[in-house]
Amino acid sequence: MQGLIIKDGISQDDLLSGLSVFFGKMNLSVANLDTSAIQTENVLLESSPLKGDVRLDLCIYSRHTFDIDELSIFICSHFATSVLISDNDINPYSWILITKDGRKGTVYQVPEETGFFKLSELKRPA
DSSP states (O other): OEEEEESSOOOHHHHHHHHHHHHTTSOEEEOOTTSOOOOOOSEEEEEEEOEESOOEEEEEEESSOOOHHHHHHHHHHHHTOOEEEEOOOSOTTEEEEEOTTSOEEEEEEEOOSSSEEEEOSOOOOO
């Protein structure tokens, strides 16, 4: 499973359409967590809306490996948005911000108990 957070809200239909371009001929579907039926697609998407500075949490389950950086840059470009991915640091509040022109930088989530995903002052990617 690979996860990323998207700045703007994107409908499931638009996600499926756009990501089918990235994944090519692989079967792509939205994960159906409400049933015990086995899904046989090569790539499953699970998205959850967020409130705050970002709008969508996206989990991608794939039978094949893919580069999360390449996928993030594709999403940024295709949907004219920005993406957060894990920086794999022990600090759960630090993230890598990828912009639509492919620039990267570190940003920090403000820990809040309000249910909002807030970011501290953005350090603009170089």
